[in-house]
Amino acid sequence: MLKKDGHTEKTIPHHERVYRSLRGELMHGEIEAGMALTIRGIAQKYGASMTPAREAVRRLSAEGAVSVSSTGRVTAPVLSTERIEELASIRALLEPELASRALPRAHMALIERLYTINSTISQAIVKNKPVAYIRANLEFHRTLYLRAQAPAMLAMVETVWLQLSPTMTVLYEKLQRRDASDNHRMVISALKAGDEPGLKLAIRTDVTQSLRMLTNE
Amino acid sequence: MLKKDGHTEKTIPHHERVYRSLRGELMHGEIEAGMALTIRGIAQKYGASMTPAREAVRRLSAEGAVSVSSTGRVTAPVLSTERIEELASIRALLEPELASRALPRAHMALIERLYTINSTISQAIVKNKPVAYIRANLEFHRTLYLRAQAPAMLAMVETVWLQLSPTMTVLYEKLQRRDASDNHRMVISALKAGDEPGLKLAIRTDVTQSLRMLTNE
DNA sequence: CATACCCACATGTGATCACAAATGCCAAAA
DNA sequence: TTTTGGCATTTGTGATCACATGTGGGTATG
The missing domain is CATH 1.20.120.530 (GntR ligand-binding domain-like)
Known part of the structure; x- marks a missing residue:
C-alpha cells in the first residue's frame, strides 16, 4: 500500500514546532528587543528538550531574529x-x-x-x-x-x-x-x-x- | 583582571566551524545541486558529533542553502x-x-x-x-x-x-x-x-x- | 520484462549527561 | 558609599544512546 490511511498525517518535529512558535512570538512583537532567552527556558516553555530548542535558535539566528553573543547568550536583537x-x-x-x-x-x-x-x-x-x-x-x-x-x-x-x-x-x-x-x-x-x-x-x-x-x- | 592575556583568544564552537565550512563549500560550488547530505556524514567529515552538525544544517536551511525534505533528508537544493x-x-x-x-x-x-x-x-x-x-x-x-x-x-x-x-x-x-x-x-x-x-x-x-x-x- | 513486496540498513530525532565557562550576587575592603 | 574579589549558580556545548521511520535493494510474483 502506498499510504497508511487517507489522513496524510504528518508529525511535526519538536524543533520545527519550537521554531514556529518562537518565530511567531518574535514576529508579532510579543518578545521585546533586548529580552534575554535561554536554551533551557525555551525548551521548557514548549515542552521539549534542549536539543530541538537549540536547533530552533540556530535557525532564528540565521534569520537575524535573535542575536547570539560571543559567549552563546541569546537575546532579541536591539537594533541601532x-x-x-x-x-x-x-x-x-x-x-x-x-x-x-x-x-x-x-x-x-x-x-x-x-x-x-x-x-x-x-x-x-x-x-x-x-x-x-x-x-x-x-x-x-x-x-x-x-x-x-x-x-x-x-x-x-x-x-x-x-x-x-x-x-x-x-x-x-x-x-x-x-x-x-x-x-x-x-x-x-x-x-x-x-x-x-x-x-x-x-x-x-x-x-x-x-x-x-x-x-x- | 579584565583579560587573561593580550591574545584575545576565542574558541570557535564546533557548530560554528561546521557551519562556516559547509557554507563555504556550498557558496563556492564545491557541492553540486541535488547532492545528498547526511547529518552523520557532515559530522564525521568535520570531526564533530551529530549535535553541532545538526545545528549547522539548521542554520543553512534557514538561509535556503540546503533543502530539507519532509522526512528530514538534506540536499543541496535543485532550483526551478x-x-x-x-x-x-x-x-x-x-x-x-x-x-x-x-x-x-x-x-x-x-x-x-x-x-x-x-x-x-x-x-x-x-x-x-x-x-x-x-x-x-x-x-x-x-x-x-x-x-x-x-x-x-x-x-x-x-x-x-x-x-x-x-x-x-x-x-x-x-x-x-x-x-x-x-x-x-x-x-x-x-x-x-x-x-x-x-x-x-x-x-x-x-x-x-x-x-x-x-x-x- | 515489469511490478509489488519485504527486510536489512541508514538516517533523523530527541533526551540526557558531563563539563567548562560565563554570569551575577554577596561580602569584604578601601 | 564604591569598588573589588571570589564563589555558587546558571548556561551553552558537545557527545552518546535508544528509538522510530524512511530508504533502497533484492527477490518473488504476475
Whole structure:
C-alpha cells in the first residue's frame, strides 16, 4: 500500500514546532528587543528538550531574529538607528516590486479582504493595541504580496519584518503612531485603478513612514 | 583582571566551524545541486558529533542553502527556472543599490583591487576552472559591496548567492560562459568616473547576463 | 520484462549527561 | 558609599544512546 490511511498525517518535529512558535512570538512583537532567552527556558516553555530548542535558535539566528553573543547568550536583537534605516531601505526596494507583481493578479476578492484587514488596523489603533496593530499590519502586506507568486522574495521581506518586530514593539508603545490605514487606502485605490506607479509609490510611502516613526524623535 | 592575556583568544564552537565550512563549500560550488547530505556524514567529515552538525544544517536551511525534505533528508537544493529568475530579480534589485552606496567610498585602492580580481576571473575563464571563476566573481562583488557600509543588505545578497551557487556550478560546467569581465570593466569604468547611473546599469547588466546563462538554451 | 513486496540498513530525532565557562550576587575592603 | 574579589549558580556545548521511520535493494510474483 502506498499510504497508511487517507489522513496524510504528518508529525511535526519538536524543533520545527519550537521554531514556529518562537518565530511567531518574535514576529508579532510579543518578545521585546533586548529580552534575554535561554536554551533551557525555551525548551521548557514548549515542552521539549534542549536539543530541538537549540536547533530552533540556530535557525532564528540565521534569520537575524535573535542575536547570539560571543559567549552563546541569546537575546532579541536591539537594533541601532543605522540598522533600522538599512532594513527599511531593503523593504523599500523589495516591497514595491512585490506589490507590482501582485497587481495583475489582484482581483476584487483580494481587495475586499485588504479592506477588511485595514478596518482591523484602524480598530487596533483606536483601541491602542500595539500587538494587534502590528499583527494586522503585517497581514495586510503579506496578503497582498502572496499574490506576487514570488516566494523567495516574500521570504526575504518576512525576514526583514522579523528583525524589525521586537524593536518596533518597544517603540510603538512609546510613540504616537500615524495612521497607517491612510497609506493602505492609497494602496487599495491604486490596486482598484490598476495604477502600477501609484501602487509602488503608496507602498514605498507606507514603508518610509513607518521608518520615520522609529528613527525620528 | 579584565583579560587573561593580550591574545584575545576565542574558541570557535564546533557548530560554528561546521557551519562556516559547509557554507563555504556550498557558496563556492564545491557541492553540486541535488547532492545528498547526511547529518552523520557532515559530522564525521568535520570531526564533530551529530549535535553541532545538526545545528549547522539548521542554520543553512534557514538561509535556503540546503533543502530539507519532509522526512528530514538534506540536499543541496535543485532550483526551478522560476526560482532562479526570482533570485536573479532580487539580485537586480539589491546589488545596484549596494554599488550605488559604495560609489562615494570607492577610492583608487579599491578600484585597483577590483581590477586585480577581474584579471583572476579572466584567467579562470581561459583555464576553464569553474570553481575558481565563481569564487573570484563573488569576491569581485563582495569587495565592492563591502564599501557600501550596509551589512544587512550585503548579508541578504550573500544569502541569494548561496542559494544560487550549487545550481550555477552544475550549469557553468555545461554551458559556455560569457566573459563577465567585460561587464566588470564597465563597472570599474563607472566607478572611476563617479557615474552612478552607469554603475547601477553595469551591475544590473552583469546580474542579468549571468541569469541568462542559467535559464536560456 | 515489469511490478509489488519485504527486510536489512541508514538516517533523523530527541533526551540526557558531563563539563567548562560565563554570569551575577554577596561580602569584604578601601 | 564604591569598588573589588571570589564563589555558587546558571548556561551553552558537545557527545552518546535508544528509538522510530524512511530508504533502497533484492527477490518473488504476475
